[in-house]
Each structure stands twice: as C-alpha cells, then as structure tokens.
Amino acid sequence: MSGPRLSPAASEDAEGELRLLERSRRGDAAAFSGLVALHQGRVRAYIAGAISRGDVVDDLAQEVFLGAFRKLDSYKGDAPLGVWLLGIARHKALMFLRGELRRLARESAGSVEAALAPLRLGLLEGDAGEIEQREREIAALQGCLEGLPPGSAGMIADRYFNARSIADIARELGKGEGAVRMSLLRLRQALRACVEARLAREGA
Amino acid sequence: VSERGGRDRLEALWSRWQRGPGDDERPGLSRAEEHELAAALAADAGLRAELLADERLHGTLAALGRIRQDADGEAFARQFAKRVAAERNPEPFVSAVDRRVRAEEAARRGARARVSRALAFVLLPAAGFALAWLARGPQPASPPAAVSGAAPSPRARAAPGPPAVAVRAPRVPAVAARLTAVAGSALVIEQARRQPAGAGMRLHEGAGVMTVGPGSAATLAFADGTVLELEGDGVLAQLAELPGDGPAGAGKAALLVRGRLRANVAPQPPGSPAVITTPHAEATVLGTRFTLAVEARATRLDVQEGKLRLRKLGGGDPVTVGGAEYALVGEGLDLAPVAKPRGTALLVVGYSSLTSADERVKRRLERLGLEVRVTLAGPPPPDDLRDAAVVVISSTASADTLGIGYRELAVPLVLWEPNLYDELGMTGPERGADLGVATGTGELVIKDPAHALAAGLGGSVAAVALPPPPAGEAGPPRRQPDRWMSYGQPGAHAQVVATWPGRPTRAVIFGYERGAPMVGLPAPARRVGLYLHNRSPNLLTEAGWRLFDAAIVWALDDARR
Numbered sequence: 001m002s003g004p005r006l007s008p009a010a011s012e013d014a015e016g017e018l019r020l021l022e023r024s025r026r027g028d029a030a031a032f033s034g035l036v037a038l039h040q041g042r043v044r045a046y047i048a049g050a051i052s053r054g055d056v057v058d059d060l061a062q063e064v065f066l067g068a069f070r071k072l073d074s075y076k077g078d079a080p081l082g083v084w085l086l087g088i089a090r091h092k093a094l095m096f097l098r099g100e101l102r103r104l105a106r107e108s109a110g111s112v113e114a115a116l117a118p119l120r121l122g123l124l125e126g127d128a129g130e131i132e133q134r135e136r137e138i139a140a141l142q143g144c145l146e147g148l149p150p151g152s153a154g155m156i157a158d159r160y161f162n163a164r165s166i167a168d169i170a171r172e173l174g175k176g177e178g179a180v181r182m183s184l185l186r187l188r189q190a191l192r193a194c195v196e197a198r199l200a201r202e203g204a
Numbered sequence: 205v206s207e208r209g210g211r212d213r214l215e216a217l218w219s220r221w222q223r224g225p226g227d228d229e230r231p232g233l234s235r236a237e238e239h240e241l242a243a244a245l246a247a248d249a250g251l252r253a254e255l256l257a258d259e260r261l262h263g264t265l266a267a268l269g270r271i272r273q274d275a276d277g278e279a280f281a282r283q284f285a286k287r288v289a290a291e292r293n294p295e296p297f298v299s300a301v302d303r304r305v306r307a308e309e310a311a312r313r314g315a316r317a318r319v320s321r322a323l324a325f326v327l328l329p330a331a332g333f334a335l336a337w338l339a340r341g342p343q344p345a346s347p348p349a350a351v352s353g354a355a356p357s358p359r360a361r362a363a364p365g366p367p368a369v370a371v372r373a374p375r376v377p378a379v380a381a382r383l384t385a386v387a388g389s390a391l392v393i394e395q396a397r398r399q400p401a402g403a404g405m406r407l408h409e410g411a412g413v414m415t416v417g418p419g420s421a422a423t424l425a426f427a428d429g430t431v432l433e434l435e436g437d438g439v440l441a442q443l444a445e446l447p448g449d450g451p452a453g454a455g456k457a458a459l460l461v462r463g464r465l466r467a468n469v470a471p472q473p474p475g476s477p478a479v480i481t482t483p484h485a486e487a488t489v490l491g492t493r494f495t496l497a498v499e500a501r502a503t504r505l506d507v508q509e510g511k512l513r514l515r516k517l518g519g520g521d522p523v524t525v526g527g528a529e530y531a532l533v534g535e536g537l538d539l540a541p542v543a544k545p546r547g548t549a550l551l552v553v554g555y556s557s558l559t560s561a562d563e564r565v566k567r568r569l570e571r572l573g574l575e576v577r578v579t580l581a582g583p584p585p586p587d588d589l590r591d592a593a594v595v596v597i598s599s600t601a602s603a604d605t606l607g608i609g610y611r612e613l614a615v616p617l618v619l620w621e622p623n624l625y626d627e628l629g630m631t632g633p634e635r636g637a638d639l640g641v642a643t644g645t646g647e648l649v650i651k652d653p654a655h656a657l658a659a660g661l662g663g664s665v666a667a668v669a670l671p672p673p674p675a676g677e678a679g680p681p682r683r684q685p686d687r688w689m690s691y692g693q694p695g696a697h698a699q700v701v702a703t704w705p706g707r708p709t710r711a712v713i714f715g716y717e718r719g720a721p722m723v724g725l726p727a728p729a730r731r732v733g734l735y736l737h738n739r740s741p742n743l744l745t746e747a748g749w750r751l752f753d754a755a756i757v758w759a760l761d762d763a764r765r
C-alpha cells in the first residue's frame with residue numbers, strides 16, 4: 001500500500017521549489033500556489049497529528065499557507081521551507097488548542113475531550129524542536145503502511161483512505177462493529193510499534 | 205484478569221468514542237461510559253499517553269486519506285489560490301487592471317485619442333517622424349529613431365503600421381495629490397519603492413498609498429479640493445490625471461485595490477470625470493460624496509450625496525447610483541442600485557479570511573439591504589454592536605472563543621452554531637440530544653407554514669443541494685462535511701418552524717420571540733436557530749436562501765418594533 005506523497009524530496013523538486021520561491025518572493029501568487037501543492041501534504045499531516053478534527057485540520061492548513069504568503073519576506077532560508085512552514089503550522093495549532101482548552105474547561109469539564117485537551121496542548125508545546133522528528137515519523141509511517149499484510153492494509157485503506165464507515169466495513173467482513181473498531185485499534189498499535197522500530201533503526 | 209479486562213473495556217470505550225473520517229457525531233458512548241473513560245484517563249497517566257498516541261496516529265491516518273484523494277495537492281492549492289485572490293495581492297492585480305483600463309480607455313476614445321497623442325508628439329523634436337506619419341495617415345513608414353536615443357532595431361525598422369505606445373516621450377510625473385493626514389501605519393508606493401507616509405508628502409502621477417491595519421488611514425487632497433481618505437487595510441494605486449475631453453483639462457483616476465475609500469470629489473470639468481477602478485467595477489463621478497469598499501469578491505459603493513455612474517468591469521451597462529442608494533458589483537451579482545441599508549448586521553465568523561460560505565452569507569445580507577460588519581469570534585465588540593440591527597453568528601465562529609457576551613444581548617440573533625445554543629439559553633446542554641450536528645439529506649420539513657420564518661414554504665423542502673456521491677459509489681452517500689446540518693431541541697416556548705425529516709424533535713428552524721422564556725432566561729430579543737453548517741451556504745437552493753432571508757427579516761422585524 002503506497003501512501004500519498006507528502007513533501008518534495010527529490011533534487012529536481014528542490015530546484016523547482018527554489019524557482020517557485022524566487023517567483024513567489026516577487027509576488028507571484030501562482031508560483032506560491034505551486035509551493036502550496038508541494039507542501040500541503042506535510043503541513044496537513046503535521047496538524048492532523050495534533051488535532052484530530054478533519055475539518056479543522058484543513059482550515060488551519062489553509063491559514064498556515066496564507067500566513068506564510070503574507071510574510072514570505074521573513075523567510076531567510078536558514079531552514080528548509082518545509083520546516084519553516086511546519087513552524088507556522090505548529091503556532092496555528094497551538095492557538096487552536098489553547099482555545100479548545102478554554103472552551104472545554106468551561107463547557108465540558110469531566111469529559112474525555114477535557115481530559116485529553118491539556119495533554120494534546122502539552123505535547124505540541126513540547127514539540128518545538130521536534131518538527132523534523134515529526135517528519136521522520138510520518139515517513140516511517142508510510143513505510144510501515146507499505147509493509148502491512150494485505151488484509152490489514154485493506155482495512156486501514158477502507159477506513160482511512162476510502163472513508164468507509166465502521167458499519168460498512170463490518171458488514172462486508174461479516175463482523176460486529178465493535179470487533180472492527182478493536183481491530184483498527186490493534187492495527188494502529190502495531191503501526192506505532194513499527195514506526196518506533198524504524199526510527200530506532202534509523203537512529204542507530 | 206481483572207486488570208486486563210479493565211484495560212480491554214477502556215480500549216473498547218475509547219474505540220467507540222473516537223471519530224473517524226466522515227463521522228459527524230461521536231459514536232455512542234453513554235454519559236456514564238464517557239465519565240468512566242474520562243475518570244480512567246484522569247487517574248492513569250500511562251493510559252492517557254497511550255490513547256493520545258493512538259489519537260495522534262488516527263488523526264494522521266485520516267489526514268493521509270484526505271491527502272491521498274488529492275494526490276497532487278491540486279484541490280488544496282486551488283482553494284488556497286482562491287483565498288489569496290481574496291487577500292488581493294496588489295501588485296499583479298494593479299498591473300492587470302492598469303492594462304485593462306488603458307485598453308478600454310483607448311477603445312473608448314478611439315480616433316480622438318490618437319489625434320491627441322499625435323499633437324503631443326508635435327512638441328517633441330525627436331518625434332518629427334511620427335508627426336509626418338500621422339499627417340500622412342496610416343501608411344507604412346519607419347518609426348522615429350531618436351525618441352529614446354537608441355537606434356531602432358532592424359525588426360522595428362521593418363515593421364509597418366502605427367507607432368507603438370512606447371514612443372510616448374518620457375516626462376517627469378506631475379504632482380497628483382498631497383497627503384494631508386496619516387493615522388496608524390501607511391506607506392507611499394512610488395516607482396516600486398515604499399516609504400513611510402507622512403502628512404505633507406507629494407504624490408506624483410502613478411504613485412499609490414497603502415494603509416496597514418484596521419486603525420490606519422491616509423487622507424489625500426487634490427488641488428481642486430477633492431479629498432480621498434483610504435482606511436483600514438487598503439491600497440490606492442496608480443493615481444493619475446486623465447486626458448480631458450473638455451476644455452477645462454484633466455480629470456482624475458485611481459485604482460482602489462483593496463480597502464475602503466471615502467471620497468469627497470469636487471465638481472470635475474465637463475467631459476473629464478474622476479474615475480476610480482476596483483477589481484470589480486469602474487466608478488465615474490463628476491462631483492459627489494461616496495464610499496467605495498473593495499472586499500474579497502465584490503465592490504460596494506455607498507453614495508452619500510450626488511450621483512455616480514458604476515460599471516462592472518468586463519461588460520454590462522452602467523447604472524447610476526444616487527444618494528441614499530448603494531450598489532454591489534461582483535461575480536454573480538446583478539448590478540443594480542439598492543435603497544439604503546435597513547441597518548447594520550454584525551456577522552461573527554471564525555476566520556479573518558472569510559470562507560466561501562461565509563462570504564456568500566455576507567453577500568446575501570448585503571442583498572437584503574444591510575450594511576455588514578464582520579467580526580471574529582470573541583467578546584462582542586461594543587462599537588460594532590452599538591448600531592447593529594441583527595447579529596448573525598456563523599458556525600465557523602468556534603463557540604470556545606465567542607465568549608458569553610452574546611447571551612444577554614438585547615439585539616436579535618440568527619445563528620447556526622449549535623454549540624452556542626445552550627450557552628445562549630436556546631436549548632439544553634446535552635450534545636446529541638438538545639443540540640448537535642448530523643449528516644442530513646439537505647431536506648427540511650416545514651411544520652408551521654404560516655410562520656414568517658417558513659418563507660411561504662410548506663411540506664418537505666430541499667434547502668441544500670448536496671453533491672451527488674462519487675461515481676461508482678453504491679448505497680447510501682458517504683458522510684461528508686458538506687452534508688452536515690445543525691439542529692436543536694428548543695424549549696416549549698420556542699416557535700418550531702421546520703424539523704429534521706423523520707426526527708420531529710430535532711428543530712432545524714426555530715425562533716424565540718423577544719421576552720419568551722428560554723432555558724434559564726427570557727429571550728432578550730428575537731433568537732433564531734438555523735439548520736446551516738460550515739459549508740452549507742455554498743450549496744443552498746433558492747428555497748434555502750428564501751428561508752435564510754426569512755430568518756433575517758423576522759429577526760429584523762423585532763429590532764424595528
């Protein structure tokens with residue numbers, strides 16, 4: 001199972017990115033849209049790691065690129081463009097999560113969301129120097145997805161890539177919905193273990 | 205066994221609690237179950253870390269799924285491009301509009317403009333050849349060699365026909381206006397350079413002014429007494445004197461790229477009007493007071509005194525807009541003068557760059573004759589509330605940042621953010637029962653066709669035109685955000701006008717009369733809950749918009765009483 005491409009990695013892409021960047025700096029919005037197309041995957045994936053609500057993820061990602069376009073002059077090229085964008089993404093996500101924390105404290109004290117909110121925020125607040133690590137995690141995840149056995153890969157693809165409901169999948173597999181949910185939970189646990197192992201190997 | 209069993213149960217609860225791609229509601233955990241899970245999370249740091257890591261992966265996988273469907277990022281980039289267009293990056297726009305204006309100007313003026321140009325060439329010793337060419341008419345001839353001091357290229361030498369515009373002699377730009385006052389942050393843009401603006405600075409032809417931020421303003425005065433005031437995040441570019449048709453000389457021209465421009469234009473020479481161009485329109489004025497505001501997808505002209513001629517760029521007949529009238533020009537809008545606003549609507553949204561759905565709502569409010577002020581979620585801004593006839597709260601305005609200031613506000617409210625219903629006292633607090641968002645079919649069932657909120661409709665009404673499911677997809681449509689609709693279960697004193705098909709307790713259009721008991725307080729003014737959600741204004745049918753209009757009008761009727 002091949003995952004979607006998240007970032008420009010090849011050298012020809014890097015050259016293309018440089019050209020787009022130069023044109024963008026001259027105010028060429030179409031060129032910047034090219035950069036958006038190149039980097040949207042990694043930005044959306046990064047935000048999704050902090051905020052699980054799909055509608056919020058894409059809206060925040062749009063805000064990230066708008067913010068970047070407005071202050072492109074401040075990008076000095078000290079870090080790769082993708083890392084700079086993820087820094088903006090982190091800031092936007094932090095703002096959102098802080099608002100969520102206040103809302104949940106006011107409206108939903110004692111709920112699961114309220115229990116998790118400070119942790120989500122804390123995780124992201126502590127993530128300042130870990131943007132590149134997050135990039136490596138996502139790359140490792142894509143590798144792990146490709147290594148899944150066909151049945152497991154099919155279930156992940158149905159649920160996440162084809163957006164099929166739990167009920168649909170359960171019907172097709174002749175299982176209960178609870179069993180499908182638990183299978184997906186176990187698959188995610190296995191994927192996490194795989195990602196950790198890959199990162200450990202890379203580190204070694 | 206007990207510990208393992210306990211862990212299994214918590215994981216099962218967790219897996220039911222999680223939302224997945226396309227889900228619109230939390231899968232069913234009872235309140236007791238949710239409390240159980242929350243208590244376990246509160247007590248066990250290891251469990252919290254474990255489940256949070258799972259949620260992180262869950263979210264990442266869901267995002268990968270969305271990204272996979274848009275493998276090249278084209279759809280996302282297109283959406284971005286639309287939003288950037290709304291930001292009005294001025295420079296490419298200025299040159300594009302400038303080209304268009306010049307082309308249209310040339311077409312309108314026709315032969316007379318060519319003669320004027322020829323006369324100008326007479327004054328230029330180096331343009332003798334052009335004079336000869338014009339005197340002889342459009343015959344093949346060589347272009348002048350010495351206009352720019354450079355020898356003509358072989359290609360130019362060989363090219364027959366009229367001289368190119370480039371043979372116009374360079375000249376020192378004349379002073380077009382002076383800055384008389386500057387507030388906040390403002391810049392003068394001249395010959396591609398920007399410098400801080402200050403009172404007394406001269407603005408030459410071709411120069412422009414940029415104001416940055418809501419409190420910023422720059423006032424320009426022309427020699428004839430015309431005053432232009434640029435406000436907020438604004439760009440006024442390409443100040444120029446227009447060649448006059450009349451004997452009294454030049455008129456004026458400028459491009460309002462973005463922002464709000466208040467103008468008090470002194471009487472202009474006959475045949476030489478002042479022309480202000482925006483991304484959407486051209487306003488021609490001989491002398492009057494007016495305000496032009498360039499917004500994301502439309503230009504709004506408000507005339508305080510006198511008359512203006514307004515023409516949509518790209519074609520169409522001009523209309524005359526007089527005092528006590530305004531007009532909107534933009535894509536998909538019929539250009540017509542409208543009587544002065546019925547009041548001010550405060551539109552509360554979640555993003556500084558309006559979503560396309562919120563933009564549609566704003567335009568609709570304007571079509572209803574309302575002056576619309578947009579504010580971000582947060583405590584109600586006192587200045588904007590002072591003269592608001594109605595407050596409209598979009599679901600993009602997250603309830604968490606909205607604050608509690610709207611609860612007791614004695615101004616009619618129309619909203620489709622169900623997470624606010626309980627805070628405002630319009631429903632009880634239980635999500636999924638008293639209020640919520642769920643996947644709809646786009647249909648509503650009108651329960652009270654005689655009520656003004658029903659807009660004269662009855663029975664089952666298709667209010668949202670949902671997109672067809674993707675090709676090849678069989679069975680029921682997938683759950684998608686486009687299909688989300690808000691609902692509430694209001695108190696007994698609410699007027700329930702429409703409900704969810706097959707779910708009569710889910711009210712999708714309901715209102716409280718001023719003073720009617722709500723949940724915990726009497727309605728401080730009329731309150732209306734609508735079925736919309738973040739994206740649905742993009743998909744409303746004609747009936748859907750009628751229902752929207754009816755909600756606004758009903759709310760306004762309260763304000764007028």
